[in-house]
Amino acid sequence: MAAFFQQVVSGLASGGVYGALALAIVLIHRATGVINFAQGEMATFSTYIAWTLTTNHGFSYWPAFAITLLVSFVGGVGIHQAVIRPVERGPQIRVVIITIGLLLLINGLMTWIWSGEVRSVPSPFPTRTIDVGGVAISVQDIGTIAVCLVSVVVLWAFFQFTKVGLALRAAAVNPAEARLVGVRVPWMLGLGWGLAAVLGAIAGMLTAPSVFLDPNMMQAVLIYAFAAAVLGGIDSPIGAVLGGLMLGVGLNLLGTYIDFVGADLRLPAALLVILVVLLVRPTGLFGTREVRKV
Amino acid sequence: MSALLELRDVEARYGPVQALRGVSLEVPEGTVVAVLGANGAGKTTTLRAVSGTVRRSGEILLDGKPLRGGPEAVAKAGISHVPEGRGTFTALSVVENLRLGAYTRRDRSVKADIERMADYFPWISDRGAQTAGTLSGGEQQMLALARALMGRPRLLMLDEPSLGLAPLIVREIFRIVRELNEKEGLTVLVVEQDARIALNASATAYVLEVGKVAVSGSSAELRDHEAVRRSYLGY
Numbered sequence: 262m263a264a265f266f267q268q269v270v271s272g273l274a275s276g277g278v279y280g281a282l283a284l285a286i287v288l289i290h291r292a293t294g295v296i297n298f299a300q301g302e303m304a305t306f307s308t309y310i311a312w313t314l315t316t317n318h319g320f321s322y323w324p325a326f327a328i329t330l331l332v333s334f335v336g337g338v339g340i341h342q343a344v345i346r347p348v349e350r351g352p353q354i355r356v357v358i359i360t361i362g363l364l365l366l367i368n369g370l371m372t373w374i375w376s377g378e379v380r381s382v383p384s385p386f387p388t389r390t391i392d393v394g395g396v397a398i399s400v401q402d403i404g405t406i407a408v409c410l411v412s413v414v415v416l417w418a419f420f421q422f423t424k425v426g427l428a429l430r431a432a433a434v435n436p437a438e439a440r441l442v443g444v445r446v447p448w449m450l451g452l453g454w455g456l457a458a459v460l461g462a463i464a465g466m467l468t469a470p471s472v473f474l475d476p477n478m479m480q481a482v483l484i485y486a487f488a489a490a491v492l493g494g495i496d497s498p499i500g501a502v503l504g505g506l507m508l509g510v511g512l513n514l515l516g517t518y519i520d521f522v523g524a525d526l527r528l529p530a531a532l533l534v535i536l537v538v539l540l541v542r543p544t545g546l547f548g549t550r551e552v553r554k555v
Numbered sequence: 556m557s558a559l560l561e562l563r564d565v566e567a568r569y570g571p572v573q574a575l576r577g578v579s580l581e582v583p584e585g586t587v588v589a590v591l592g593a594n595g596a597g598k599t600t601t602l603r604a605v606s607g608t609v610r611r612s613g614e615i616l617l618d619g620k621p622l623r624g625g626p627e628a629v630a631k632a633g634i635s636h637v638p639e640g641r642g643t644f645t646a647l648s649v650v651e652n653l654r655l656g657a658y659t660r661r662d663r664s665v666k667a668d669i670e671r672m673a674d675y676f677p678w679i680s681d682r683g684a685q686t687a688g689t690l691s692g693g694e695q696q697m698l699a700l701a702r703a704l705m706g707r708p709r710l711l712m713l714d715e716p717s718l719g720l721a722p723l724i725v726r727e728i729f730r731i732v733r734e735l736n737e738k739e740g741l742t743v744l745v746v747e748q749d750a751r752i753a754l755n756a757s758a759t760a761y762v763l764e765v766g767k768v769a770v771s772g773s774s775a776e777l778r779d780h781e782a783v784r785r786s787y788l789g790y
Binding site: 424427430431434435440442443445 | 627
């Protein structure tokens, strides 16, 4: 039973990361109507910034974390302004192709700047475990869950209670109408990209300590995040987070209790989730809109 | 009498189709002005030209100063446009729609204004959390009107408020518009196919035909105008 709870908690930790990245995907999908395939590489790039700050510039972890979020936000807004906004009004396939181009570009850029070498990134949380009712739970897992939870709650409060958050939602659901009430829609979409980049950065920095940092670090996580977003419903932020948690826990338990799944079949299992959801319930568990074909 | 809004020889086109062929009209401060006409006469386009949602040429003056920029700038200048077909954020709640109406405002009395809207539209007070898309057509039109008022506009533009609504609800909406005009001095430019109700609610009116003003005058005069009566009032 103890092993079961340990697996659930560590599943929640990785699920929180999937959820954060899935939320970034949902944010951009709601604002721009497309899947941002570069979301994973953007997150890895952010993680490299954090790594450089801590390793080469002597920053301690949390200041580096904060600076990385800020830089990522500016980067996300910048990407939207520079390459997405000019094609936003055209057919969606163009935006999709641009995000795939960005994926390759950012990946190459990382190899060029930081080389393809595998780096180890320190964890902000101690690696020891604490005892909770006879179950040894890793502090790093708890920290990861806490950071994801806090980011999601802060983001939710921003959308729910602030004027700008409301304007961003309005711009996403009905841009023409939003302009009539005075909302500058392109700025709002840029803001959405900025926030998505911040979420990605959080996901990246939480992933790095357990898997090592290299330019392809987030590619598998992105697949899990896609699966989480599709499972929860591509237009549902709450669905993305819950989808991430369910997927994290589900995959962990699957790997633990079903012998042949193991670590190797985790990724195919995630793809199977995408496939099954799209076939059986295309709107996902909490969504209202079907995933558009691209 | 100074005009709050003035259009001088305004033209607008959708691609190759010219929708306005030189429309000139005036909306004096504190009055209700109606724009009548058949489908395709350019009524909706006239409002769109003002709010900057269609490419236009000619002069549009607010307070004698040229009105420039897209819809965001026009909203900020104090013009609230209720577009054809309600124009609410159907995915957002009633209160969120109202909050968005006050988007251009910087003051802190938004909450008080939401309560003021509930005086005009009592159902708003118990159904603030309801999703706008689940409201009835009449309620959505009222919400669109309330949202426009939340911006404390200098000029309210209404596009076909009667469209698809029961006569009783249409009368109620126009009663509220008139009350706002009489009590609060709100200036209104309303586009309407239902000439009878629009002429009753307005002080002056313009009749558009194929993108041009065909007839204009006081609403009382137009009610007795032979051609207007025959074409638009049907008797």
